[in-house]
Each structure stands twice: as C-alpha cells, then as structure tokens.
Amino acid sequence: MSLTIPFDNSYARLPDTFFARQAPVPVRAPHLVAFNEELAQILRVTPGEVEDMAQTFAGNTLPEGAEPIAQLYSGHQFGTYNPQLGDGRAVLLGETVGTDGVRRDIQLKGSGQTPFSRRGDGRAWLGPVLREYVVSEAMHALGIPTTRALAAVETGEIVLREGPMPGAVLTRVAQSHLRVGTFQVFAGRRQVDNLKKLTEYAIARHYPQADGPMGLLRAVRDAQAQLISQWMSVGFIHGVMNTDNSSIAGETIDYGPCAFMDSYHPNTVYSSIDRMGRYAYSNQPDIAVWNLAQLATSLIQQVEDPESAVEEATEIVHAMPGLIQQHWLTRFRAKIGLTTEDEGDEALITDLLTRMAHNNADFTNTFRALGRDNARDQFLTPQAFDEWAKGWTERLTREQNPQAVMNAANPAFIPRNHRVEQMIQAAVQGDYEPFHRLNTVLARPYEDQPEAADLTHPPTENEVVHATFCGT
Structure with a gap:
C-alpha cells in the first residue's frame, strides 16, 4: 500500500502573486522518525510503507494531487516592518478536508530554499523539528488551538547552525497558514484587488459568518483573545509574536524559541533573540492587541468609506484587552476551583501570582497542587501560601466541586524545557526513546501518570534552560 493524501487545494487557485510555485528540494537519505496516525486518520491520509512515507515527508517524492507552493507575506519583526518575508524554508503541499469537515494545510517545513529564503539554506535541523513536534502536539492535548505535527523525518544531511547539525523536515498541519503578515504584504504594496481577494478567501475559509473586512477583524480578534488567555493559563511563552507569526485562524503557529515557565515570574523571557523582553510572558496580551491593530490597518485599505472603517476598527481593537482579561479571569478562576463569579476573584488570583513570583513557586506544579492540598510545599516560605x-478557603465554601474543577483546568504534565532539551540531545545521538516517551505522556496532560512522575519535576540548578533558540 502506498501513501495517499486526498488533496483538495484552494489557496493554489488564487492569483500567482500570492505565492511562488516551488517543489521541495530532495534530500540524500530520509529516515522516518515519527508519524502521527491519529492525525492522519482525521486528515483522511492513508499511510504507506515506511520508506514511501520517508520519501514523501522529506520532499523527495510528491504525492498525487499535491501543488507545492511557498506563500508570500510580510510582517513586523520585533516592531520593525519587513516588506517581504514569505516561506523561506517551507512548502505547502496542499489541503485536505478532514473527517470532521475542517479544511487543513499540509506543509513541509525545512524543505529547502524558495524565492523567499533571503540567503538562508531553507533547511531545519533536528532539534527544532522535534521541539515543534512535541510542543505542538502537547498544546493540542491541552486543548489549545494549534498547528499540529503529522510527521518528522531525518534527512541524512548536515545543516550548519552554531555547528554541524543533523537535518530534518517537519510535516506541519494547520487550519491555514494565513497570517496578519499575509494581509500586510498586499496592503503595503497598495494591491487593493489582491487584498480584497485575500479577505474574501479568509472569510470563506475560516469565518463564513463574518460580514466584510470589519467582520473578519472582529472574528480574528475573538479567536486571538481566547488563544492568548489559554497561553497564559498554562504558562506558555511563544517567544516570537511577530505579525508574520500571528495566525488568522486563531491557532498557535511557528514554534521557534517557545517555552513553558518553570518558576513563575511575569517578566519571564526565554527567547535568545528577545533581548528587550518585548514578548515576555506578561506582555503577550498587549502584543496580541498590537498585532490586531496592524491587521486593522491593512484591512481598512479596501473599504470604500475609510473614515467610518477607522472608527469601527478602532472600536474592535480597543475592545480586545477587555476580552482577553475576561477570558483570562474565567480560566484562572477555574485554576483555583471557581465556577461562580465574585468581584474579589481577580484580586485573589493576582495575590496568589504575586506570592508565587516572590517565592520561586513552580507555575504548573503549584496550580496542580491546589487540588491536592499540598500547594504550600511549592513556596520557599510556606507561610506566604498559608496567608x-x-x-481562598473561605471563597471555596460557595463552590460545589472545586477539586474537580481544578483538576480539569490544571495539567500535571507540560513539555518542560529541560526535558525537551534532554530529548533533543538524546535524538542527536540516535536515541529517540525520550522523544516517544514525551509524546506518549503529554498526550494525557490532565491525568495522573505515576510512572511518569519524573516528568513533573522542575529542573535542578544544573538543568535550568536559560535561553531557547529559533531553528534558523
């Protein structure tokens, strides 16, 4: 049996100015590392022989119906506008409509140079590929909208980064790869016709209930507000929230120097390229609003009455901080066992977070321990928790089943940075057992798994990961 993918492509039917037709660049000796059978079933992908899948997911052979393209976009990178970016190391093979009726992209990441590579080699090394595989699948299991991983392949070739690294290709799946930057590139070029076509396409694909450009803006705002609150609730730090990494579909996309907090502090930064802390944990809501404002600026160009559009767009964007805060409060209420609302809840939550920051408390383990009656053990000074x-105990008297609420809201397992780094180092040496173990355990993050208790432990002093890095 050979690998088959039931492609039903739509983006490739748009004008050629939206992309460059580009086949993946073949590699020397592909080896299949992982294949996501559960996701394949949803996508209606029929697996083939291992060697056949390795060749396809490395980009050496194109499955029937594929129409490979590299997408065009621009974007603000750390606040500075770059007028042309695009897929510099990725090729969109095509789209499928899954068993759930959802249309999704299937993209090869690390598949070689494209017209948008900007002097890059177009490749990825094994570490970032495995990091994105593990973290994106973990995010899915946590219930957070995200791109997903269908396959990972070693290429048998060397990639030069800080030194020689084993090359790899990730097969990434997304509801689409439309970004804020996809709209920005046509707005920046004053290509109003293309901007209109893109807006119509985005609405038809993602938000058919949306009414015109401002309806699209409102729908993206609502999806992003939910997403950011979910990131905050699990201590996730994206690391590179540039507008070209902001998905119109409201999914987490482009896992580069991402990380999950160990000890809680609102100003936590891991990304090695975020030297000013622009994308620190606590800044993520504000950056999401900033990114939405850039989308609004782009969408307004196509509106016949720009003055009224500016007024409406301003209202939509200005409402976003309140929406994020509303979703944040709902999620953090659940994290401390609350389903009802009280005007003192926000102060109660904020007080806990402040005490956690002052006491080096582990973010994930502290909240999980609230439902186990041993959270005070997470504090350097347990009295700080007792106070x-x-x-909190008095507030819980007005709740019916707070422990069940907390257990459902607080994961026991996250992809901890030191475990991810250990997994990568093992894989570079040819040992994939830690990679497969992480995927297995993280697929059930809200369940107690005593046999995997070691994966809940914070890093020791020698294991702390101080910085994370992009794959480029």
Missing part, C-alpha cells in the same frame, strides 16, 4: 489560603 493567601485563608481567603
């Missing part, structure tokens, strides 16, 4: 717990 907070007096008001």
Whole structure:
C-alpha cells in the first residue's frame, strides 16, 4: 500500500502573486522518525510503507494531487516592518478536508530554499523539528488551538547552525497558514484587488459568518483573545509574536524559541533573540492587541468609506484587552476551583501570582497542587501560601466541586524545557526513546501518570534552560 493524501487545494487557485510555485528540494537519505496516525486518520491520509512515507515527508517524492507552493507575506519583526518575508524554508503541499469537515494545510517545513529564503539554506535541523513536534502536539492535548505535527523525518544531511547539525523536515498541519503578515504584504504594496481577494478567501475559509473586512477583524480578534488567555493559563511563552507569526485562524503557529515557565515570574523571557523582553510572558496580551491593530490597518485599505472603517476598527481593537482579561479571569478562576463569579476573584488570583513570583513557586506544579492540598510545599516560605489560603478557603465554601474543577483546568504534565532539551540531545545521538516517551505522556496532560512522575519535576540548578533558540 502506498501513501495517499486526498488533496483538495484552494489557496493554489488564487492569483500567482500570492505565492511562488516551488517543489521541495530532495534530500540524500530520509529516515522516518515519527508519524502521527491519529492525525492522519482525521486528515483522511492513508499511510504507506515506511520508506514511501520517508520519501514523501522529506520532499523527495510528491504525492498525487499535491501543488507545492511557498506563500508570500510580510510582517513586523520585533516592531520593525519587513516588506517581504514569505516561506523561506517551507512548502505547502496542499489541503485536505478532514473527517470532521475542517479544511487543513499540509506543509513541509525545512524543505529547502524558495524565492523567499533571503540567503538562508531553507533547511531545519533536528532539534527544532522535534521541539515543534512535541510542543505542538502537547498544546493540542491541552486543548489549545494549534498547528499540529503529522510527521518528522531525518534527512541524512548536515545543516550548519552554531555547528554541524543533523537535518530534518517537519510535516506541519494547520487550519491555514494565513497570517496578519499575509494581509500586510498586499496592503503595503497598495494591491487593493489582491487584498480584497485575500479577505474574501479568509472569510470563506475560516469565518463564513463574518460580514466584510470589519467582520473578519472582529472574528480574528475573538479567536486571538481566547488563544492568548489559554497561553497564559498554562504558562506558555511563544517567544516570537511577530505579525508574520500571528495566525488568522486563531491557532498557535511557528514554534521557534517557545517555552513553558518553570518558576513563575511575569517578566519571564526565554527567547535568545528577545533581548528587550518585548514578548515576555506578561506582555503577550498587549502584543496580541498590537498585532490586531496592524491587521486593522491593512484591512481598512479596501473599504470604500475609510473614515467610518477607522472608527469601527478602532472600536474592535480597543475592545480586545477587555476580552482577553475576561477570558483570562474565567480560566484562572477555574485554576483555583471557581465556577461562580465574585468581584474579589481577580484580586485573589493576582495575590496568589504575586506570592508565587516572590517565592520561586513552580507555575504548573503549584496550580496542580491546589487540588491536592499540598500547594504550600511549592513556596520557599510556606507561610506566604498559608496567608493567601485563608481567603481562598473561605471563597471555596460557595463552590460545589472545586477539586474537580481544578483538576480539569490544571495539567500535571507540560513539555518542560529541560526535558525537551534532554530529548533533543538524546535524538542527536540516535536515541529517540525520550522523544516517544514525551509524546506518549503529554498526550494525557490532565491525568495522573505515576510512572511518569519524573516528568513533573522542575529542573535542578544544573538543568535550568536559560535561553531557547529559533531553528534558523
């Protein structure tokens, strides 16, 4: 049996100015590392022989119906506008409509140079490929909208980064790869006709209920507000929230120097390229609003009455901080066992977070321990927790089943940075057992798995990951 993918492509039917037709660049000796059978079933992908899948997911052979393209976009990178970016190391093979009726892209990441490579080699090394595979699948299991991983392949070739690294290709799946930057490139070029076509396409694909450009803006705002609150609730830090990494579909996309917090602090930064802390944990809501404002600026160009559009867009964007805060409060209420609302809840949550920051408390383990009655053990000074717990205990008397609420809202397992790095180092040496173990455990993050208790432990002093890096 050979690998088959039931492609039903739509983006490739748009004008050629939206992309460059580009086949993947073949590699020397592909080896299949992982294949996501559960996701393949949703996509209606029929697996083939291992060697056949290795050749396809490395880009050496094109499955029937594929129409490979590299997408065009621009974007603000750390606040500075770059007028042309695009897929510099990725090729969109095509789209499928899954068993759930959802249309999704299937993209090869690390598949070689494209017209948008900007002097890059177009490749990825094994570490970032495995990191994105593990973290994106973990995010899916946590219930957070995200791109997903269908396959990972070693290429048998060397990629030069800080030194020689084993090359790899990730097969990434997304509801689309439309970004804020996709709209920005046509707005920046004053190509209003293309901007209109893109807007119509985005609405038809993602938000058919949306009414025109401002309806699209409102729908993207709502999806992004939910997404950011979900990131915050699990201590996730994206690391590179540039507008070209901001998905119109409201999914988490482009896992580069991403990380999950160990000890809680609102100003936590891991990304080695975020030297000013622009994308620190606590800044993520504000950056999401900033990115939405850039989308609004782009969409307004196509509106016949720009003055009224500016007024409406301003209203939509200005409402976003309140929406994010509303979703944040709902999620953090659940994290401390609350389903009802009280005007003192926000202060109660904020007080806990402040005490956690001052006491080096582990973010994930502290919240998980709230449902186990041993959260005070996470604090350098347990009395700091005891003082907070007096008001919390009184508040819980008005709840029916707070422990169940907390257990459902607080994962026991996240892809901890030191475990991800250990997994990568093992894989570079040819040992994929830690990679497969992480995927297995992280697929059930809200369940107690005593046999995997070691994966809940914070890093020791020698294991702390101080910085994470992009794959480029």
